[in-house]
Amino acid sequence: MLQQRENIxxxxxxxxxxxxxxxxxxxxxxxSGTFRKNQVVRERVMDSGDIERERxxxxxxxxxxxxxKDVKINxxxxxxxxxxxxxxxxxxxxxxxxxxxxxxxxxPMPQTKFVLxxxxxxxxxxxxxINKVDRPEARSLEVVDETLELFMELDASDEQLDSPFIFGSxxxxxxxxxxxxxxGSDMTALFDAMIDGxxxxxxxxxxxxxxxxxxxxxxxxxxxxxxxxxxxxxxKTGSEAVIVNxxxxxxxxxxxxxxxxxxxxLDRVEVGESNMGSIVAVAGISDLSIGxxxxxxxxxxxxxxxxxxxxxxxxxxxxxxxxxxxxxxxxVTSRHLRDRLxxxxxxDVSLRIEETASTETFKVSGRGELHLxxxxxxxxxxxxxxxxxxxxxxxxxxxxxxxxxxxxVIIDTPEESTGIIIEKLxxxxxxxxxxxPSKGGYTRITMSIPSRGLIGYRTEFLxxxxxxxxxxxxxxxxxxxxxxxxxxxxxSLISFETGEAVPYGMYNAQxxxxxxxxxxxxxYTGMVIGRxxxxxxxxxxxxxxxxxxxVRASGSDDALKLTPATIMSLEAxxxxxxxxxxxxxxxxxxxxxxxxxxAGLRKRANK
Numbered sequence: 351m352l353q354q355r356e357n358i359x360x361x362x363x364x365x366x367x368x369x370x371x372x373x374x375x376x377x378x379x380x381x382s383g384t385f386r387k388n389q390v391v392r393e394r395v396m397d398s399g400d401i402e403r404e405r406x407x408x409x410x411x412x413x414x415x416x417x418x419k420d421v422k423i424n425x426x427x428x429x430x431x432x433x434x435x436x437x438x439x440x441x442x443x444x445x446x447x448x449x450x451x452x453x454x455x456x457x458p459m460p461q462t463k464f465v466l467x468x469x470x471x472x473x474x475x476x477x478x479x480i481n482k483v484d485r486p487e488a489r490s491l492e493v494v495d496e497t498l499e500l501f502m503e504l505d506a507s508d509e510q511l512d513s514p515f516i517f518g519s520x521x522x523x524x525x526x527x528x529x530x531x532x533x534g535s536d537m538t539a540l541f542d543a544m545i546d547g548x549x550x551x552x553x554x555x556x557x558x559x560x561x562x563x564x565x566x567x568x569x570x571x572x573x574x575x576x577x578x579x580x581x582x583x584x585x586k587t588g589s590e591a592v593i594v595n596x597x598x599x600x601x602x603x604x605x606x607x608x609x610x611x612x613x614x615x616l617d618r619v620e621v622g623e624s625n626m627g628s629i630v631a632v633a634g635i636s637d638l639s640i641g642x643x644x645x646x647x648x649x650x651x652x653x654x655x656x657x658x659x660x661x662x663x664x665x666x667x668x669x670x671x672x673x674x675x676x677x678x679x680x681x682v683t684s685r686h687l688r689d690r691l692x693x694x695x696x697x698d699v700s701l702r703i704e705e706t707a708s709t710e711t712f713k714v715s716g717r718g719e720l721h722l723x724x725x726x727x728x729x730x731x732x733x734x735x736x737x738x739x740x741x742x743x744x745x746x747x748x749x750x751x752x753x754x755x756x757x758x759v760i761i762d763t764p765e766e767s768t769g770i771i772i773e774k775l776x777x778x779x780x781x782x783x784x785x786x787p788s789k790g791g792y793t794r795i796t797m798s799i800p801s802r803g804l805i806g807y808r809t810e811f812l813x814x815x816x817x818x819x820x821x822x823x824x825x826x827x828x829x830x831x832x833x834x835x836x837x838x839x840x841x842s843l844i845s846f847e848t849g850e851a852v853p854y855g856m857y858n859a860q861x862x863x864x865x866x867x868x869x870x871x872x873x874y875t876g877m878v879i880g881r882x883x884x885x886x887x888x889x890x891x892x893x894x895x896x897x898x899x900x901v902r903a904s905g906s907d908d909a910l911k912l913t914p915a916t917i918m919s920l921e922a923x924x925x926x927x928x929x930x931x932x933x934x935x936x937x938x939x940x941x942x943x944x945x946x947x948x949a950g951l952r953k954r955a956n957k
Contacts, residue, residue: 354550355627362426365451366459370481374520415613418541424629444564444579447475447548454488457496460760460822476513477547484519551627558646559583562653568696576638586623596652608634640699661715662755666739669710673874678936679735684710737932743802752831755801763819778803779832806925841887843880845873849893857910859890876947
């Protein structure tokens with residue numbers, strides 16, 4: 351018989367990137383008494399990865415719990431970037447309601463629409479938290495109207511349109527249900543809205559056990575850990591169980607639950623049993639996947655689960671074969687590379703890894719450039735050394751017609767930059783769907799554009815808007831192929847010989863274009879060291895020293911003035927390279943190079 355478990359709430363926090371989800375979780379943890387009075391807690395405590403902390407973004411969803419008025423509130427913090435949308439889609443299956451965080455100045459943004467649509471499709475109740483009301487330019491009332499318009503656009507039900515609105519500042523730790531007085535003193539208003547506005551989990555405590563796995567974690571000591579909600583029955587440590595999956599009827603495997611954990615604050619606490627409605631972590635099952643249901647032995651029945659979105663972009667990861675190979679990395683062989691990529695599949699379900707005809711090359715497919723560049727950055731920090739090719743989109747055929755992934759891109763730009771942005775994205779097959787003046791002298795442009803049209807554009811975009819523009823994109827399904835897109839107009843400057851970059855050689859080379867290396871850098875023949883000012887590649891010798899003679903002319907030996915080099919980030923390198931180039935990734939350096947290093951062989955291959 352169905353019952354509600356009143357002393358539990360399961361809540362996900364969803365929002366557009368940078369609207370304050372992780373900071374909000376900090377405050378809920380602090381104000382619920384999770385930390386000791388004198389405990390030193392760093393900001394954005396849920397962003398545990400180094401890359402998450404440096405970039406200020408959440409990559410993996412995280413679980414935590416707080417207690418308020420004898421109710422345990424399980425909270426899932428989700429990513430905001432479109433590339434990690436697969437994480438959001440899945441974790442919503444664990445919860446009974448969501449807190450939608452919206453910036454009191456920016457209002458609903460593209461990713462707000464995406465995450466809210468996911469929540470509404472699952473009929474989840476919503477509590478809207480208008481964050482950052484302490485910003486001087488906050489416009490809370492207008493943002494409420496914009497949010498309600500978004501609800502209507504997404505066909506929300508009457509109950510969902512009646513969602514409570516709470517105003518506050520996650521940074522200051524305040525919340526208020528009063529639109530006239532948004533000051534508030536603490537998070538009580540939001541806690542109350544969670545208890546009242548989000549229903550308790552419902553299920554049959556006497557039925558057979560059913561746990562739907564929504565997230566996979568990995569631990570060196572216990573292997574794979576499945577995280578999900580106990581939908582029905584009771585889960586017990588040491589009990590026999592069966593794994594089934596609604597999308598794979600052949601999956602039917604007997605297993606044993608060796609350890610069971612619940613979340614308490616930031617810790618996982620081992621428990622003997624977990625009742626219906628609890629969010630648990632299950633250890634001891636080696637080949638557990640997302641979407642599996644762990645059932646009691648007597649009547650195994652899989653629970654419904656959305657299919658994981660397919661990847662849209664791929665690139666090749668290869669063993670490093672440059673002249674400097676093996677000098678800076680700890681793991682350099684194809685076996686190291688293969689094992690590390692397969693290990694990533696343990697936790698990242700949006701990733702696909704395929705073997706190729708060469709044992710030294712692997713095809714890796716993901717949800718977007720950011721998704722793959724985070725994997726590359728993680729691996730180089732772990733000591734791996736390898737090469738990657740230019741990202742390519744994955745085409746498909748439907749009824750004999752070629753289709754490609756499309757994106758909706760929303761751009762907020764200063765008015766003076768609109769012309770050049772429309773011109774550049776137009777040449778990349780972008781079509782304007784809406785354009786309107788935005789806040790503070792900005793214009794908002796909405797475009798439909800092929801995913802490949804955005805590869806290599808973000809760096810240009812920042813230059814064109816002098817760093818003041820904001821660009822957000824979101825996957826919009828597969829549509830008919832739009833035709834050829836012109837590649838970058840300038841060629842590469844290529845090192846003519848192996849050696850050390852010398853100011854004299856660089857001074858002569860910088861007249862040809864923009865350099866990416868600094869004096870003293872080690873370079874090799876065929877390495878890309880700059881951007882040519884013209885079309886076509888050009889070889890330059892930056893290792894050339896000045897010939898010393900005993901003749902001196904006045905003024906000719908004055909110090910050489912070098913233009914500062916452009917230091918390329920990983921994303922900038924991936925955007926810059928063409929189809930015949932690699933990015934060489936090592937723990938210490940990022941270098942771009944031609945696939946064929948020898949100039950003579952390169953010319954022959956081009957013919």
